[in-house]
Amino acid sequence: MATLQDIRQDDxxxxxxxxxxxxxxxxxxxxxxxxxxxxxxxxxxLGQPYFTDDEVSMLKSTVLPAGNTLADTLRAVTHYRVCAAHDLAPVFEKAFEVKEKDLARNERFIELLNEQSLNVPPDWRSIFKPVNKCGSKPKPGKRKPR
Structure with missing residues (x-):
């Protein structure tokens, strides 16, 4: 059985x-x-064109942080009516610990997706590195003059 960390390490x-x-x-x-x-x-x-049959088996048997597998999670959800792909989006996002807005707001991710589709771009992980947009932190005990 794979863990979420195992899945994340495979580029x-x-x-x-x-x-x-x-x-x-x-x-x-x-x-x-x-x-x-x-x-x-x-x-x-879960399937082609995204994943091979072996990858689907591995993904479904992945042990999630809550302790259950992705297959268990999907079984529980499909007891309710699943109308379309967007019904499953929050389930997969929670299972893989990915926030929808982190992808939707990442312009570089969208550019790479449009250029590469399912082909893995080189050095793509760098687009998810945290960026300090606010400048350096103020030093403790120092206040900005008013």
Whole structure:
């Protein structure tokens, strides 16, 4: 059984997981997302073109931080009616600990996605490095003059 950390360490697989999550949220407004999702035949939405059969098995058996597997989580959710891909988006985002806004607001991720699709871009992980946009932290005990 794999862990979420194992999945995240595989550059190719984790890139495709992120593309998959983005596509689930944006299939209505993004033609490429729609095209990729429409090729999936599995009801869980895990499959080609995103993942091989072996990867699907590994993903479904992944032990999530809550202690259950992704397959267990999907079974619990599918007891309710799943109408479309967007119904599963929050389930997968929570399971893979990815915030929807982190992908949707990352302009460089979207550029790479548009350029590379499911092909893994070189050095793509650098686009997710935290950036200090506010400047340096003030030193303790020092206040800015008014």
């Amino acid at each position: 190719s697989l984790w890139w495709r997981v992120l593309v998959f999550l983005f596509d689930l949220r944006h299939f209505k407004e993004n033609v490429d997302s729609q095209s990729r999702l429409e090729r999936i035949v599995d009801a869980s939405y």
